[in-house]
Amino acid sequence: MNSTPATGTAEPVTYRHSGLVCADHTLDVPLDHADPYGPTLSLFAREVTAAGREHENLPRLLWLQGGPGGRAERPNAAGAWLRRALQDHRVVLMDQRGTGRSTPADRRTLAAFPDAAARAAYLKHFRADSLVRDAELLRAHLAGAGPQGAPPWTVLGQSFGGFCALTYLSLAPEGLDKVLITGGLPTLTGHADDVYRAAYARTLAHNERYFARYPADQQLADAVAAHLETHDVRMPSGERLSVRRFQTLGITFGTSARFDSLHYLLETAFVRGPAGPELSDAFLRGADAVLSFAERPLYALLHEPIYAQGGRPTAWSAHRIREEFPAFDAEGIAQGQAGPVRFTGEMIYPWQFEEDPALVPLRETADLLAHHTDWPPLYDLDRLAANEVPVTAAVYHDDMFVDREQALETASLVRGLRPWITNAYAHDGVRADPAVLDRLLAMTRGTV
Structure with missing residues (x-):
């Protein structure tokens, strides 16, 4: 994936609470990654570390939340997954473009555009492909290096975040150490x-x-x-x-x-x-x-x-x-x-x-x-078929939001993807029980 420039807008603001150390980051990213010197958006991310481990060289884990259009979780109301993830990682909570403290997109901000066509043209840049490219710039920013010099990170994708993780594997697998997906294997080819x-x-x-x-x-x-x-x-x-x-x-x-x-x-x-x-x-x-x-x-x-x-x-x-x-x-x-x-x-x-x-x-x-027809592809089937990044995925047997059969078909199309099919959890299993993340991590290590 071609790199595009990102500019950090300020030194991170750091604070502590409830046994956590939080560092707030803001950087500018292109609205359209194909036009890196065009209009920009502000992207916000919060890096969370367990208190006492903030100076350790821990690997980073990026949380991609469900949605679309949902801001990242706030640490004071964290799901079960966060405390488990903090045992081994620095956790990055990125407010996807248009949400939270990233440049918002709602009826008030979109009213600045001259008409509906201009608003629609703007929002075409808010899908998974743009979010992945934002994440790549964030990865480089946090490492204080260019994308080629930044270490790859783990991505944990919940629901729509899992969709984004598969787009990540399609566009920039070099940025990924491993991928964990919970309730988020979409159809790759279905309408x-x-x-x-x-x-x-x-x-x-x-x-x-x-x-x-x-x-x-x-x-x-x-x-x-x-x-x-x-x-x-x-x-x-x-x-x-x-x-x-x-x-x-x-x-x-x-x-x-x-x-x-x-x-x-x-x-x-x-x-x-x-x-x-x-x-x-x-x-x-x-x-x-x-x-x-x-x-x-x-x-x-x-x-x-x-x-x-x-x-x-x-x-x-x-x-x-x-x-x-x-x-x-x-x-x-x-x-x-x-x-x-x-x-x-x-x-x-x-x-x-x-x-x-x-x-x-x-x-x-x-x-x-x-009624828009000119949508670019979100998934590269050839690249997914040749995937070398470890991928594990929880497929919830009775998930109301993501179809089990479509999810398993997708799992079969990603080389090396290991699915865990369970009826013990609903769509929010990773938030309800730290054992979900624990099992996915164990599967990537080959101990389960």
């Missing part, structure tokens, strides 16, 4: 339609698991949907809660940490008002906290483009493919013409850009991205 067709089936299965655990919630969920259909219900933010938006609360089914959260939200749903049952402020506030994209607009804008390669647009894939799954239809539930309610999962719909204030100004931009 977004293939992804969402499989995702809807898995999401229905998770609905069945949920209602088997909480059978009384079916009547309650149906009642909430019927109430929303016949009333103009506003969340504390002032925006309307529609039936279809209520259904997207099923995204919580995908992780062990949040699987039960809908149950505890629904149990607060109704209070008795002057004219009869009303949805409570506690319920509406809780729903808004899950449903709003104010903190992660890039997730909505780029969720389908992360699967786009070649000349075929995604064209609102999740919206189109949903028509193949009438079990999710809830329109008319108040009149007994639909139901029972089934919740959707990790899907983005065009109507969300009409209902969520954080997304409304970006509706035309999202549509341009959905």
Whole structure:
């Protein structure tokens, strides 16, 4: 991969807390890595070391979080993986471009562009290929050397971070010592339609698991949907809660940490008002906290483009493919013409850009991205087939977000990749239990 210049903007700010030593780094990186002397973005990363080991020559581990559009974890709320990783590594938490303390991309900052076409052109540089090239410049920056002189590092990719790790193996394997992937082996050649067709089936299965655990919630969920259909219900933010938006609360089914959260939200749903049952402020506030994209607009804008390669647009894939799954239809539930309610999962719909204030100004931009055809490839199949970097991957058997069969097909296409298939964890297994990272590291050493 051709190197491009990066400029550190200041000396790192270092501080201590909770047994950790943190050093905050900021550097400028090209917006378009093919135009290294064009416009730049600010990239933020936090390097974390266990207290007492900050002066040791420990190898670095880069954490690539899920998303797209999610900032790196903050050390004061770290998942189980971080404390385990710090036993052997300096851990680098990079805020991917557009998120956290890196140059943000949201309705306010994107309003500076003259039109939707300019915004879409800008956001085309926010996919995995750009993130990998950012990471390579960060690797060199932290080492105080050029990319050729910086030691390779370990990458731990969770969910979308695993997608990025495979792009890393395709574009710059020389920067990698080993790769660990958790719940993040995407299809390398499939279209977004293939992804969402499989995702809807898995999401229905998770609905069945949920209602088997909480059978009384079916009547309650149906009642909430019927109430929303016949009333103009506003969340504390002032925006309307529609039936279809209520259904997207099923995204919580995908992780062990949040699987039960809908149950505890629904149990607060109704209070008795002057004219009869009303949805409570506690319920509406809780729903808004899950449903709003104010903190992660890039997730909505780029969720389908992360699967786009070649000349075929995604064209609102999740919206189109949903028509193949009438079990999710809830329109008319108040009149007994639909139901029972089934919740959707990790899907983005065009109507969300009409209902969520954080997304409304970006509706035309999202549509341009959905219909864009000139996407560059994200994966080099030949290079992956000749891979020499040790790669281990946790494949969660019942993962709601990443299809098991697609993941195993991808594993077979990467030379030397060792998959660990387990039904002991949900999508967030690496955050829930340090044993997940422990096992992947042991697999790279050949002791498991």
